[in-house]
Amino acid sequence: MSVPRFWRSIENRYRLVGTVCKNCGEKFFPPRVVCPNCRRSGEMEEYEFSGRGEVYSYSVVRVPPEGFEDKAPYVVGIVKLEEGPLVTGMIVDCEPSEVEIGMPVEATFRRVSEEGEDGVIYYSLEFRPVRR
Amino acid sequence: MIPSEKVGIVGYGGYVPRYRIKVEEIAAVWGDDPEAIKSGLMIEEKSVPSETEDSATIAVEAARNALARAGIDPSEIGAVYVGSESPPYAVKPTATIVAEAIGATPEMTAADYEFACKAGTAAIQTCSGLVASGMIDYGLAIGADTAQGAPGDPLEYTAAAGGAAYIVGRENLVAELEGTYSYTTDTPDFWRREGQPYPRHGGRFTGAPAYFKHIVNAARGLMEELDLSPEDFDYAVFHQPNGKFPRKVAKMLGFEPDQVEPSIVVDKVGNTYSGSSLLGFHAVLDVAEPGDRILLVSYGSGAGSDAFSFVVTDRIEEVRDAAPRLEEYIEDKVYVTYGEYAKMKKKLKF
Amino acid sequence: MPGRLKRDVAVVGVGMTRFGELWDMSFDELFIEAGLEALEDAGLSGDEIEAIYVGNMSAGRFIDQEHVASLIADRSGMTPVPCTRVEAACASGGLAFRHAVLAVASGLFDVVIAGGVEKMTDVTTEEATSILATASDQEWEAFHGVTFPALYAMMARRHMHEYGTDREELALPPVKNHRNATKNPKAQFRFEITVEQVIESPPIADPLRLLDCSPVSDGAAAVVVCPLDMAKELTDTPVVVKASAQASDAIALHDRETLTGLPATVEASRKAYKAAGIGPEDVDVAEVHDCFSIAEIMAVEDLGFVEKGEAGEAYREGMFEIDGEVAVNPSGGLKAKGHPVGASGVAQVVEIVEQLRGEAGKRQVDGAEIGLTHNVGGSGGTVVVHVFERAD
Numbered sequence: 001m002s003v004p005r006f007w008r009s010i011e012n013r014y015r016l017v018g019t020v021c022k023n024c025g026e027k028f029f030p031p032r033v034v035c036p037n038c039r040r041s042g043e044m045e046e047y048e049f050s051g052r053g054e055v056y057s058y059s060v061v062r063v064p065p066e067g068f069e070d071k072a073p074y075v076v077g078i079v080k081l082e083e084g085p086l087v088t089g090m091i092v093d094c095e096p097s098e099v100e101i102g103m104p105v106e107a108t109f110r111r112v113s114e115e116g117e118d119g120v121i122y123y124s125l126e127f128r129p130v131r132r
Numbered sequence: 133m134i135p136s137e138k139v140g141i142v143g144y145g146g147y148v149p150r151y152r153i154k155v156e157e158i159a160a161v162w163g164d165d166p167e168a169i170k171s172g173l174m175i176e177e178k179s180v181p182s183e184t185e186d187s188a189t190i191a192v193e194a195a196r197n198a199l200a201r202a203g204i205d206p207s208e209i210g211a212v213y214v215g216s217e218s219p220p221y222a223v224k225p226t227a228t229i230v231a232e233a234i235g236a237t238p239e240m241t242a243a244d245y246e247f248a249c250k251a252g253t254a255a256i257q258t259c260s261g262l263v264a265s266g267m268i269d270y271g272l273a274i275g276a277d278t279a280q281g282a283p284g285d286p287l288e289y290t291a292a293a294g295g296a297a298y299i300v301g302r303e304n305l306v307a308e309l310e311g312t313y314s315y316t317t318d319t320p321d322f323w324r325r326e327g328q329p330y331p332r333h334g335g336r337f338t339g340a341p342a343y344f345k346h347i348v349n350a351a352r353g354l355m356e357e358l359d360l361s362p363e364d365f366d367y368a369v370f371h372q373p374n375g376k377f378p379r380k381v382a383k384m385l386g387f388e389p390d391q392v393e394p395s396i397v398v399d400k401v402g403n404t405y406s407g408s409s410l411l412g413f414h415a416v417l418d419v420a421e422p423g424d425r426i427l428l429v430s431y432g433s434g435a436g437s438d439a440f441s442f443v444v445t446d447r448i449e450e451v452r453d454a455a456p457r458l459e460e461y462i463e464d465k466v467y468v469t470y471g472e473y474a475k476m477k478k479k480l481k482f
Numbered sequence: 483m484p485g486r487l488k489r490d491v492a493v494v495g496v497g498m499t500r501f502g503e504l505w506d507m508s509f510d511e512l513f514i515e516a517g518l519e520a521l522e523d524a525g526l527s528g529d530e531i532e533a534i535y536v537g538n539m540s541a542g543r544f545i546d547q548e549h550v551a552s553l554i555a556d557r558s559g560m561t562p563v564p565c566t567r568v569e570a571a572c573a574s575g576g577l578a579f580r581h582a583v584l585a586v587a588s589g590l591f592d593v594v595i596a597g598g599v600e601k602m603t604d605v606t607t608e609e610a611t612s613i614l615a616t617a618s619d620q621e622w623e624a625f626h627g628v629t630f631p632a633l634y635a636m637m638a639r640r641h642m643h644e645y646g647t648d649r650e651e652l653a654l655p656p657v658k659n660h661r662n663a664t665k666n667p668k669a670q671f672r673f674e675i676t677v678e679q680v681i682e683s684p685p686i687a688d689p690l691r692l693l694d695c696s697p698v699s700d701g702a703a704a705v706v707v708c709p710l711d712m713a714k715e716l717t718d719t720p721v722v723v724k725a726s727a728q729a730s731d732a733i734a735l736h737d738r739e740t741l742t743g744l745p746a747t748v749e750a751s752r753k754a755y756k757a758a759g760i761g762p763e764d765v766d767v768a769e770v771h772d773c774f775s776i777a778e779i780m781a782v783e784d785l786g787f788v789e790k791g792e793a794g795e796a797y798r799e800g801m802f803e804i805d806g807e808v809a810v811n812p813s814g815g816l817k818a819k820g821h822p823v824g825a826s827g828v829a830q831v832v833e834i835v836e837q838l839r840g841e842a843g844k845r846q847v848d849g850a851e852i853g854l855t856h857n858v859g860g861s862g863g864t865v866v867v868h869v870f871e872r873a874d
Contacts, residue, residue: 001625009621014233030622030734057643057741059635060688061627066612068627070478071183076628078636078736086736088623092184093150095466096688101643109192109233110184111220112626121220123188123229126626131464 003120013124016107018085020047029085051107051125053081060096067113075099079127090126104130133257133312134357139264140305140442141298142204143451145197146414147190147276148294148401148461151180153473155289161470162284169289174375178402179465180473181278181293187216188226190407191276192233194297197455198272199234201306202299209236209299210268213258214244215251215275215406216295217324217331230274240268248322249371250432251275252296252406257312257438259300271300275406282330283479290374292402294461296410306451307417307426307442313354314438315346322433333433339377342435347371347381350437351429358441362386365441366424369412371431372398378412387427394419400462411458418457422446485727485757487587492713492720492873495524495706496832501820502670504700509545509601510557516702516825517558517597524706525716531706532591534558534565535582537574537598538824543613545601554597571617572773574598575703575827576857576866580726582707583868592708598828599702610698614823617860619734631687631695631774633735633861638689638776640741644791647779649689651794653680655778655810656693656817658797662804663814665845670699670820680775694775699820703828705835710873719839722873724852725757726866733863742791744862747784751856751867755786758852758869762786765808765869766850767837769830771858772815781856782810785867809847812837827857827866838872 009030011017018029022043026035029049035042058077061068068074075091077099091099092110105127114121154177159166170176181190191214199206212231219226227242245251245258252275259271276295281287300309321342324331334342347370355361362368368387370378375398382392395412404411409430416426421444428440474480497519499512507515513536521528534555542548555565568578575598582596602610615624618633641647657677663669675693683692713720729749732738739745755761762785770785772778779793787808788796796802802810813819813833816826834853836842853870 001620005621010232014229015235057636057640059628059632059639059690060685061629061632062685062687063611063629063631064627065615065624065629066608070475070480071627074183074627076626076632076636078741088619088628088734088736089626090184092182101639109189109196111186111189112184121186121188122625123233124625126184 001122006120006122014109016049016051016125018047018049019044027083027085029081029087049081049083053079053105055091055099055101055103055105056080056086057101058091058099077127079105091128092126093128098129106130135260135264135309137264137302138308139260139300139302140308142270142301142304142306143198143202143299144296144306144414144417145194145201145455146294146296146411146458146461147193147197148179149181149185150464150466151182151468151476152177152465153180153468153470157470158289173289175290175399175402177400178290178292179294180468180476183476185278185293186220187218187276187278187295188220188229190278190293190295191226191230191274191297194274194276194295195230195234195272198297198299200455201451203454204270204299206235209270209272210240211259211262211271212236212240212242213255213273215247215255216244216277217246217248217251217405218277218280219244236272247436248432248434249405249408250430250436250438252410253430253438256298256300260309260312263300263302269301273298273300275410277405277407279403279405280330285330287333290403292404294401294404294411295407296414298410304447305445306448307444310441310443311354311358312438312440313350313357314436315350315353316436319435321435338433342433343373343377343431344381344384346435346437347429347431348384350439351385351427354439354441360441364425365391365427367394367416367420368392368427369395369409369416370429371409372396372412373403373408375399397458397462414458417448418452418459420444420448422448485753487583487723487726489587489589490710490722491583491586491707492710492722493705493707493831493835494713494716494720495520495526496835497523498668498703498829498832499701500668501699501701501822503603505603507700509541509547509599512601512700512702513554513597513599514558516704517595520595520704520706526593526706528560530593531560531563531595533585533594534560534563535568535578535594535596536565537568537578537827539569539571539574539600540613540616545604570864571859572771572823573827573857573859573864573866574824576830576855577728577827577864579705579828579831579868580728580866583723583726586707586709592712594707595704596707596828597702597704598825600822600824601700602698602822603700607698623734629687631690634774634776635687635690636735637741637780641776641779642689644742647794649681650677651797652689652694652775652779653677654797655772655775656680658803659772659811659815659817662812662845663818665843666814666819669814669818670697671814671818690774696773696816696821699822701820701822701825701829703825703832705828705831720873721835721838721870723868724871725754725869727754727757728866731863733860735861738862743780743784744858744865746862746865747781747856747858750865751785754867754869760852760869764852765854766852767809767812767834767847768854768856769813769815769833770810770856772811772817773821773858777858778810778815785856804845804847812842812845812847827855830855830857831868834870838870
């Protein structure tokens with residue numbers, strides 16, 4: 001990830017801004033430029049997701065990639081948002097043993113990784129169990 | 133400093149990370165007597181930020197809670213100020229991260245504030261001025277820290293993570309600002325030099341000439357300005373570097389224990405630096421009733437104190453449950469070992 | 483007819499290096515060795531070659547060298563023959579083979595080499611892990627710390643959830659593939675493992691463990707293709723390409739219609755069966771993409787060898803053993819033969835050709851007449867399926 005590449009998607013990552021096709025009504029996150037259902041007849045506009053959903057699948061990363069060494073083991077998952085789409089993210093603030101398919105989660109703003117000690121810091125909404 | 137127009141808090145929110153470390157766990161590493169530490173500092177445990185948290189993420193979570201209580205459109209916020217002494221970047225604002233994350237950008241001003249533990253209250257003063265003057269409709273002031281304390285330093289028992297956010301406006305107030313008063317001198321009681329990971333402090337010098345002198349003078353100055361005395365207040369909130377100092381300064385000023393006790397969160401949360409007095413204020417707003425008058429006095433090393441007098445309005449009841457109460461964060465906790473704490477605080481190098 | 487090749491194409495020569503941690507072999511030496519072996523097997527001098535297609539996933543990251551098509555033509559002494567690099571992550575090799583087949587079928591060329599090569603051990607394991615993760619969605623998957631094993635782990639978790647597949651069943655493909663690899667002199671891991679060893683190996687991404695995962699490998703493979711008519715003059719054992727099919731899907735798992743299988747495998751195999759005029763029950767031997775244990779379980783279901791969700795039971799019954807109903811990965815598969823990513827798709831073709839010729843030695847599938855290769859790119863964003871038949 002480079003700085004401009006991260007910067008271009010800041011509003012998507014910070015606020016879960018995706019897209020909705022005005023033609024077919026399907027909502028997309030990550031945002032899509034072209035609606036795969038309607039193709040040229042589609043018309044996309046921005047749509048902000050609530051961040052609420054449930055765990056659709058998950059894993060516990062024990063051998064981390066570069067930049068995540070300090071976090072392992074950590075839980076990653078695919079979350080089914082209440083508005084429909086599936087989205088990938090970390091599942092934080094819980095023990096790996098607590099996570100299960102169907103567990104309700106909500107978005108939380110987190111520090112995901114950084115470009116070494118002197119590089120830019122990548123922030124994003126991730127997910128945590130709903131405890132309230 | 134008495135506002136010429138009506139101004140006050142329209143929304144407030146806090147955030148404390150989920151992880152805690154007990155005094156006993158730290159004391160075992162350094163061979164200290166945990167009971168002596170606990171009675172000396174009047175603290176039981178402190179919050180620890182997870183690997184995915186820093187002062188920016190804490191500020192965002194607190195701001196989202198404040199926004200939920202304010203019930204305003206974030207694009208109406210005209211200024212965002214974040215006070216912290218543990219900003220993720222030495223150069224590059226945290227305030228822009230917060231503003232973007234809550235959807236307040238781009239028609240607004242923003243900056244980061246640094247004044248040790250009182251940068252958050254300085255931000256409330258700035259927002260109040262801009263709002264009362266009519267220059268902006270709403271201002272967002274935040275104090276948030278992942279406080280640093282060197283391993284083995286007594287500060288390690290208290291330096292914690294957390295923060296609180298306050299949205300200042302003119303209408304739909306939950307607490308009206310009666311006045312604010314600051315007392316400021318150049319007093320090097322605690323500092324962190326550029327490039328250094330941990331702060332240094334003057335030990336007992338941080339007491340009488342620093343914390344107590346500035347808080348007492350600010351509180352007295354405000355009460356004189358508003359022609360109020362301790363018995364006019366239902367609650368008093370002071371900066372909480374430990375459990376002892378706020379109770380002692382309350383007594384020095386003539387406040388009764390029941391006025392100050394509801395604000396004390398340091399025993400369960402630790403010293404969240406810029407978040408400290410603001411989390412104490414949050415704890416009081418969680419229980420205050422319409423008409424209650426609250427004294428808030430921060431302290432920032434270096435040194436200065438900002439004192440405020442707020443009067444709670446009827447709207448407090450409506451907004452209280454629009455976001456988590458501080459107690460919910462305090463009670464939802466998981467204890468970590470010193471090893472896990474060292475990992476979470478990035479004391480381990482890769 | 484759409485989906486059918488315009489003229490019959492056959493494989494007349496195959497070659498591959500050993501797969502493994504080949505510390506003393508360079509990128510150049512790998513593809514040269516495989517290419518020469520394929521030419522020798524075809525009985526050609528090299529002068530006959532009109533074009534080269536090479537599958538390679540990431541020479542740019544693994545050996546800091548792009549433009550490897552020119553490098554390969556040059557170092558092999560093949561210039562000015564046109565050489566094209568094909569990239570589709572771990573399906574690069576299968577896709578290079580497809581392009582060689584299409585080029586011959588179109589009539590543009592007669593004799594073409596399809597190769598695949600990857601030199602993965604010149605970087606550290608951590609770097610290799612990061613490079614392989616580029617086959618997933620960097621912005622919306624890898625950004626969040628999701629590794630490649632974690633993607634397949636999430637498919638495994640879902641498969642277990644929806645079909646009751648258990649941890650022991652998940653271990654059966656690696657156990658079988660290690661057993662098969664003991665009979666393959668070119669395999670990376672020529673030793674057997676047990677279900678217990680798989681289940682107790684170090685966790686990588688729950689529920690997947692080390693022995694559920696294919697290794698980091700060096701290696702190259704090459705085959706020579708030409709029109710069937712010409713092939714019959716060159717060899718007594720030409721193997722004809724009955725179908726070549728390919729399908730794409732979303733690069734990210736979260737954009738797929740299911741996590742318990744690869745829709746692109748279903749799509750590509752359906753097209754391939756139709757073009758070949760066969761059904762899955764006609765396949766005698768298959769080399770499928772088992773980069774992880776769950777990948778082989780999903781493959782045998784998506785290819786139609788068993789119904790969705792029934793693979794676990796079929797493994798327990800030995801359906802995919804060398805002497806089973808359909809032999810799956812007699813070579814040892816990616817898991818035990820090794821997985822030099824760009825080479826794997828071509829190495830699958832090498833194995834199937836040897837099987838259909840009856841030259842697979844101790845791992846020979848008796849009476850194999852129809853073979854299939856199944857090569858996957860990324861977590862299922864590209865799938866290439868080929869069907870082969872002995873042409874005698």
